[in-house]
Amino acid sequence: FTDPSTLVFSPAEIERVWRWEIASGHYPSRRSTPGDLRRERIVKAEVERRLRAGGKDTTDSSSSPTTSLEVVPVGPVREYLDLPLPGSRQAHAYPPRPDSRAALDLDAVMDHCDFAENKYVRDCLEVLRVNGGLETPLRRGLHDPWKATYIPEFETSSKQLTLSNQVTPLLSNQQQRRDASSSQQQVPIYEPHPSHPNADPACDPDFPRLFHIFWAGPFTDKPYSAALSFLYTQHLALDRPIGVDPTRLEPGLCRPQLWIWINPGPASSFPDPRAERRMRDDLARNPWSAPLLHRRFADVVKFRLWNTTEQLDGVSEMHGWRDMRLFNSGGVKYGKEGGGDMAASAEAALLSAREATNNGTVAGTANLTQVAAPLPTKHKDELFEIVGSTANKYDRLSVVLSDMARFVLTHRFGGVYLDADTILLRDWTELFNWHGAFAYRWSRLEKYNTAVLKMQRGSALGHFIFRTAVANDLDFHPMTVSRYTKDANLEGLLLRLPDALFDPAWLNTEYYQRDRPPQPYFKRFEDFFDTPKEINAAPVATGFDGFFKGAFSYHFHNFWWIPFDQSRNFPDLGPRFQAGERWGDDERDFADLDWSDESVEDDERDLPWSAVLKRTFEAYLRGERPNMYGEYINWSSDDREY
Incomplete structure (x- = not known):
């Protein structure tokens, strides 16, 4: 059985997509374009030549850029950093931050990490650790074969200028030509983009450093932990006093931002004119989200209201979406087709979806972004329970909407979309400086998982995906998107990175590479929350440093109903945020909310990995330990109770 195309x-439009992306600097790879495109161009040129030979027009078609130009990208000149990195643990107890200009060569990463080439996650993470300066190598000898981090240098040679001149006539309009020209300049013009006006001056407006998370329902420990991992790992200058502009001391600093998109109701509900104010009030009352509203994080954590109508209207390729079935996942459609009441139709579909089988392929469980429901816990922690879901009860339409939302957000604003069940494990500077688009591999399958998705704002690739999705009933499930790019021979433009970078346990959970697993060794995704006793000495003994070291993030694949920390199921951020914790539920008496008489004997003896990571992040915010790069958070200008 073969899926229909x-x-x-x-073919001419596909070639134009390739040329636009290359000319715009969105294809830094040195890998050549697919051979089918070149063969198609040769055949077309030959047909046109023979037709002209029989008629009046005898113009030599070889002079046309469409037939004469061979699309063989070379990417920027690569000046690789020497390994081991200078200062990577020789004189310091903590690894160095990446150079602000450094990029990770994802061509080299594929050479060391590609599952299709029988590369092991364990070996891949070692190469990534050494390139990131996260450890001093134990191996002696030259590390040249492992070099994967470089400083991009854009050529201005006559050869490159000739290439640009040939490509320019193929761009569709003047605006695209301006964008392509600007992106190839060695020193970009740093003018804030209207969609991201509060970025640091050193940030390139063409390549914004944004993380997007989509969340539906009450804020819980899951997006809270994702946000804390962002604060713990990214270069945010939180070691500077509050209110001080860190770019004055570090002009080249470009701080990434985390945009948390809140969908206030079911995916099908109409937007409430008062939704923005109600969202802010709810976030301020919720103990998991209230700490993130502190002005210490105001420059880097932004809560934004998701409005489906506004967002889809903002994508020109989605014209006419109101007359379509908005909710489609892997070919399973929800709602009535035609010009009926879309919201009411989808609301009815929600009830049907909740009764559907818990099938990951149908509901997009790899991209699930859903309301967490902590299990009942003992004594003081039950104050922070949030009534909610179990494994088979969740807003499936929000899941399906999140499949679409990740493409909408990256196409409109640029940056990286992350599923909320993602924990960041290191600085992402080197990935932001790779200007290509990527997702990652669906375990052993040659399909995309878009739990991590990086795309550029307004790209030709995004235009292709939306036009194709509209023609295929608005299906944005990653399995279906995999078909879109494969059928069009555009897989190279949306690089399918090895899951070792973002999902290093996945292959082991599916019985692959168990002969040489990475550290830690998870046979089930549940092991993150309920680490088996025989290997449960590792979390406390090794801590954050021993958790898939080298990977950029960890995807724990749902389990919204299991708390991160069974014995301390609350935001344990100390006296500074105690008032916020007391605001958490106005129906309960928080006068007795006091843990001053606690004893370590009351705690769980064996802590799972999820609890160790959460407590590590919280200790950083309490000022009791530095982040992974040795930087302490600075609360010096605001000692008032929050």
Whole structure:
């Protein structure tokens, strides 16, 4: 059985997508374009030549850029950093931050990490650790074969200028030509983009450093932990006093921002005109979200209201979406087709979806972004329970909407989309400086998982995906998107990175590479929350440093109903945020909320990995320990109780 083709673009349009992306600097790879495109161009040129030979027009078609230009990208010149990195643990107890200009060569990463080439996650993480300066190598000898971090240098040679001149006529309009020209300049013009006006001056407006998370329902420990991992790992200058502009002391600093998109109701509900104010009030009352509203984080953590109508209207390729079935996942459609009441139709579909089988392929469980429901816990922690879901009860339409939302947000604003069940494990500077688009591999399958998705704002690739999705009933499930790019021969433009970078346990959970697993060794995704006793000495003994070291993030694949920390199921941020914790539930008496008489004997003896990571992040915010790069958070200008 073969799936029908999803292709809606002609070969000429596909070639234009390739050329636009290359000319815009969105394809830094040195890998050549697919051979099918070149063969198609040769055949077309030959047909046109023979037709002209029989008629009046005898113009030599070889002079046309469409037939004469071979699309063989070279990417920027690579000046690789020597390994081991200077200062990576020789004189310091903590690893260095990446150079602000450094990029990770994802071509080299594929060479060391590609599952299709029988590369092991364990070996891949070692190469990534050494390139990131996260450890001093134990191996002696030259590390040249492992070099993967470089400082991009954009050529201005006559050869490159000739290439640009040939590509320019193929761009569709003047605006695209301006964008392509600007992106190839060695020193970009740093003018804030209207969609991201509060970025640091050193940030390139063409390549914003944004993380997007989509969340539906009450804020819980899951997005809270994702946000804390962002604060713990990214270069945010939180070691500077509050209110001080860190870019004055470090002009080249470009701080990433975390945009948390809150969908205030079911995916099908109409937007409430008062939704923005109600969202802010709810976030301020919720103990998991209230700490993130502190002005210490105001420059780097932004809560934004998701409005489906506004967002889809902002994508020109989605014109006419109101007359379509908005909710489609892997071919399973929800709601009535045609010009009926979309919201009411989808609301009815929600009830049907909740009764559907808990099938990951249908509901997109790899991209699930859903309301957490902590299990009942003992004594003081039950104050922070949030009534909610179990494994088979959740807002499936929000899941399906999140499949679409990740493409909408990255196409409109740029940056990286993360599923809320993601924990960041290191600085992402080197990935932001790779200007190509990527997702990652669906375990052993040659399909995309878009739990991590990086795309550039307004790109030709995004235009292709939306036009193709509209022609295929608005299906944005990653399995279906995999078909879109494969059918069009555009897989190279949306690089399918090895899951070792973002999901290093996945292969082991599916019985692959168990002969040489990484550290830690998870046979089930549940092991993150309920680490088996025989290996449960590792979390406390090794801490954050021993958790998939080298990977950029960890995806724990749902389990919204299991708390991160069974014995301390609350935001344990100390006296500074105690008032916020007391605001958490106005129906309960928080006068007795006091843990001053606690004893370590009351705690769980064996802590799972999830609890160790959460407590590590919280200790950083309490000022009791530095982050992974040795930087202490600075509360010096604001000692008032929050």
